[in-house]
Amino acid sequence: MSSSSILAEKTDQAVAELRDAELDGWLTFARETHNLGEPCLPLVLGEGFVWPGMVLLTATGRKIAITETHDADNVRAHGVHEVYPYESSLQSAFHEVLDEVEPKRLGLNYSKANPTADGLSLGLYEQLREYIDASDHRIELVSAAPIVESVRGRKSETETERIQGAVDTAHGILREVQTEWRPEWTEAETAAFVHERVADLGLVTSWDAETCPAVTAGVEGEYGHAKPGDVTIPPGEVMRIDFGVIREEYASDMQRVYYHQPAGETEIPDGLRSDFDDARDAIRAGFDALEPGVQGYEVDAAAREYLTERGWPEYQHGLGHQVGRYVHDGGTYLGPQWDRYGDAPYGEVREGEVYTLELGIQTDYGSISLEEMVQVTADGARFMTEQQTDPWVLDAN
Amino acid sequence: MSSSSILAEKTDQAVAELRDAELDGWLTFARETHNLGEPCLPLVLGEGFVWPGMVLLTATGRKIAITETHDADNVRAHGVHEVYPYESSLQSAFHEVLDEVEPKRLGLNYSKANPTADGLSLGLYEQLREYIDASDHRIELVSAAPIVESVRGRKSETETERIQGAVDTAHGILREVQTEWRPEWTEAETAAFVHERVADLGLVTSWDAETCPAVTAGVEGEYGHAKPGDVTIPPGEVMRIDFGVIREEYASDMQRVYYHQPAGETEIPDGLRSDFDDARDAIRAGFDALEPGVQGYEVDAAAREYLTERGWPEYQHGLGHQVGRYVHDGGTYLGPQWDRYGDAPYGEVREGEVYTLELGIQTDYGSISLEEMVQVTADGARFMTEQQTDPWVLDAN
Numbered sequence: 001m002s003s004s005s006i007l008a009e010k011t012d013q014a015v016a017e018l019r020d021a022e023l024d025g026w027l028t029f030a031r032e033t034h035n036l037g038e039p040c041l042p043l044v045l046g047e048g049f050v051w052p053g054m055v056l057l058t059a060t061g062r063k064i065a066i067t068e069t070h071d072a073d074n075v076r077a078h079g080v081h082e083v084y085p086y087e088s089s090l091q092s093a094f095h096e097v098l099d100e101v102e103p104k105r106l107g108l109n110y111s112k113a114n115p116t117a118d119g120l121s122l123g124l125y126e127q128l129r130e131y132i133d134a135s136d137h138r139i140e141l142v143s144a145a146p147i148v149e150s151v152r153g154r155k156s157e158t159e160t161e162r163i164q165g166a167v168d169t170a171h172g173i174l175r176e177v178q179t180e181w182r183p184e185w186t187e188a189e190t191a192a193f194v195h196e197r198v199a200d201l202g203l204v205t206s207w208d209a210e211t212c213p214a215v216t217a218g219v220e221g222e223y224g225h226a227k228p229g230d231v232t233i234p235p236g237e238v239m240r241i242d243f244g245v246i247r248e249e250y251a252s253d254m255q256r257v258y259y260h261q262p263a264g265e266t267e268i269p270d271g272l273r274s275d276f277d278d279a280r281d282a283i284r285a286g287f288d289a290l291e292p293g294v295q296g297y298e299v300d301a302a303a304r305e306y307l308t309e310r311g312w313p314e315y316q317h318g319l320g321h322q323v324g325r326y327v328h329d330g331g332t333y334l335g336p337q338w339d340r341y342g343d344a345p346y347g348e349v350r351e352g353e354v355y356t357l358e359l360g361i362q363t364d365y366g367s368i369s370l371e372e373m374v375q376v377t378a379d380g381a382r383f384m385t386e387q388q389t390d391p392w393v394l395d396a397n
Numbered sequence: 398m399s400s401s402s403i404l405a406e407k408t409d410q411a412v413a414e415l416r417d418a419e420l421d422g423w424l425t426f427a428r429e430t431h432n433l434g435e436p437c438l439p440l441v442l443g444e445g446f447v448w449p450g451m452v453l454l455t456a457t458g459r460k461i462a463i464t465e466t467h468d469a470d471n472v473r474a475h476g477v478h479e480v481y482p483y484e485s486s487l488q489s490a491f492h493e494v495l496d497e498v499e500p501k502r503l504g505l506n507y508s509k510a511n512p513t514a515d516g517l518s519l520g521l522y523e524q525l526r527e528y529i530d531a532s533d534h535r536i537e538l539v540s541a542a543p544i545v546e547s548v549r550g551r552k553s554e555t556e557t558e559r560i561q562g563a564v565d566t567a568h569g570i571l572r573e574v575q576t577e578w579r580p581e582w583t584e585a586e587t588a589a590f591v592h593e594r595v596a597d598l599g600l601v602t603s604w605d606a607e608t609c610p611a612v613t614a615g616v617e618g619e620y621g622h623a624k625p626g627d628v629t630i631p632p633g634e635v636m637r638i639d640f641g642v643i644r645e646e647y648a649s650d651m652q653r654v655y656y657h658q659p660a661g662e663t664e665i666p667d668g669l670r671s672d673f674d675d676a677r678d679a680i681r682a683g684f685d686a687l688e689p690g691v692q693g694y695e696v697d698a699a700a701r702e703y704l705t706e707r708g709w710p711e712y713q714h715g716l717g718h719q720v721g722r723y724v725h726d727g728g729t730y731l732g733p734q735w736d737r738y739g740d741a742p743y744g745e746v747r748e749g750e751v752y753t754l755e756l757g758i759q760t761d762y763g764s765i766s767l768e769e770m771v772q773v774t775a776d777g778a779r780f781m782t783e784q785q786t787d788p789w790v791l792d793a794n
Contacts, residue, residue, distance in 0.1 A: 031512055035723050037432060039432060088735055112524045115429040115433055116432075118519065118520035121507065121518060122518070122522045123510075123515035127509045326429075338485055340448075340465070340486070
């Protein structure tokens with residue numbers, strides 16, 4: 001199973017990170033994850049827990065799962081963990097593992113800034129403290145966020161392939177909009193067409209289908225993540241679609257801008273071309289700044305300055321977020337140094353991470369809002385989407 | 398929208414509970430709930446948060462939501478909350494609310510025993526402590542679990558209607574299995590038939606479709622939550638199905654036992670009838686013990702003793718769990734006083750709560766495992782399912 005190959009890749013990555021981070025182990029503690037979620041579990045266990053369970057990855061390379069007996073078979077099936085099943089006492093099994101591993105310093109999944117590294121609930125944390133207090137061990141508990149961010153952010157080979165699949169699929173559907181579109185389509189009808197294509201493929205949208213795709217038709221269209229409405233695109237104006245799909249558990253997220261060319265017009269008007277180029281080249285400026293070692297805000301600043309120097313107002317969000325299992329994955333954020341983003345814009349960009357680059361300007365033609373997906377390489381970045389270089393002229397048949 | 402009517406019902410219920418609990422308010426703090434989940438949010442907000450946000454319900458009846466501006470419109474649409482939107486600083490908006498409400502004692506969503514009351518992450522808890530330390534207020538923070546359990550457990554009128562719908566739908570599908578079944582069907586084919594009916598209705602199963610339904614065919618069938626296999630039911634043996642659907646966000650969960658009557662046989666064999674009656678009447682014994690004020694383990698004990706007195710081994714789980722938005726809802730558990738169940742069996746049963754009553758025995762005919770759904774009334778309980786009184790004889794056409 002390729003899920004197990006991701007699991008092997010990610011747990012190996014974690015073990016390597018633990019050595020660098022001077023942690024003896026990374027402990028994930030969760031239960032009822034079908035409902036409650038523990039964003040790290042797919043990476044460290046490849047499964048959910050119904051009953052309380054733990055995954056301990058150690059710097060010495062051990063991959064230990066402590067599971068209630070009913071959860072044990074699913075975990076064993078991956079062939080990655082040493083499984084310590086328990087029937088009535090998780091504490092006893094945990095103490096047995098502590099006696100073997102003797103960790104002095106463990107990372108836990110908590111983080112103010114990064115939701116994907118913050119899966120440990122306060123109740124389970126208190127429970128864990130009790131278990132440790134009742135053991136013969138004294139253990140320093142620290143945030144595992146740096147490990148989570150690296151393991152989650154730096155995509156393995158299999159993960160990169162899956163994201164590429166999600167990108168290509170979304171791109172294909174966005175191209176179909178261009179060829180299938182009818183001038184009488186409202187935003188909502190355009191969205192319905194997209195939903196139909198997603199359903200045909202047996203997939204789901206990257207975020208809530210009510211606003212995925214988000215569709216903004218013409219100057220009158222409502223910008224942002226509003227639900228698609230009953231506006232059509234007047235000739236001479238643009239439509240922008242923000243959309244992505246989840247494919248094999250990995251997401252994509254992109255925006256494309258379409259142009260409703262009036263009958264008889266053969267060239268894209270100079271004004272539109274110039275506005276479009278400003279948005280496109282601002283993204284390009286961000287792309288050029290993206291490389292391992294820079295901080296998130298530096299990448300945002302490159303794009304932001306490019307736009308403001310050309311007289312456009314600042315976009316009211318960051319240039320880019322990470323994409324992975326979630327369409328908004330945590331960790332380093334390519335955003336400005338604003339309060340609301342906390343520490344995320346100060347994070348360091350790392351090879352293998354996947355980001356969006358997105359920004360929009362409100363023009364006389366409507367919203368020109370573009371979004372590309374890129375992956376950081378050893379010395380820069382590469383587009384996972386084919387960057388949109390011109391407005392896609394709608395084919396009215 | 399009926400979602401808003403549930404929201405009004407549940408938030409009113411919470412306000413009443415706060416007065417009894419001597420809390421000034423109940424604070425839910427969450428973000429990225431699409432991925433991370435916060436089991437209380439559907440009850441107190443009726444929505445998810447993308448950005449960090451808070452819901453504060455106060456003993457004086459105020460229903461306050463602090464939301465990032467992009468989340469604010471969705472919250473306002475319910476017409477239930479006073480919305481305090483923030484752009485860059487959640488802390489400032491929170492301080493403004495604290496200055497108005499002046500709470501001395503707040504309940505937070507954390508609990509060792511109850512996952513549905515444990516939605517607060519450790520990272521957000523630390524963030525909250527920082528916000529409070531930076532304010533002019535000194536606030537005692539305690540677990541809101543008693544409130545969560547009551548608000549979540551005691552179903553409102555609209556919730557009861559929805560659960561009844563999920564029960565009736567699952568029951569109807571289980572009856573269809575009886576009439577549509579073919580002797581050559583394997584466990585997996587029976588499950589496929591059920592899945593087809595669920596899909597026809599545009600619904601989803603109450604838990605992971607791989608094991609919902611769980612199907613155990615005959616003596617050779619694998620019992621428990623194993624995936625349905627390629628076994629058929631030999632004539633003279635039984636099949637047991639464990640199944641439920643989610644309908645309008647509320648779950649059902651029940652088990653039914655079917656009998657593959659050999660050609661020419663016209664009566665259910667005495668041995669099977671007697672075994673079946675033991676299981677059925679053990680459930681009945683639990684049902685008779687169920688009323689407001691008893692502790693969970695007392696109800697379990699009534700059923701357990703009934704079975705063991707008749708020479709059957711003890712079932713290796715509790716008699717019943719709550720059902721609501723989750724098929725395994727938290728709070729009081731009708732289970733034995735075993736370590737692994739923590740405090741849950743000591744909880745008090747309350748009017749309006751919905752439970753399963755389930756147990757199984759392994760017989761010469763195969764697994765006889767039954768599960769009913771019941772709701773606690775003012776002075777006892779009522780079946781939401783029609784209790785299964787006999788094995789359902791399969792119609793081989």
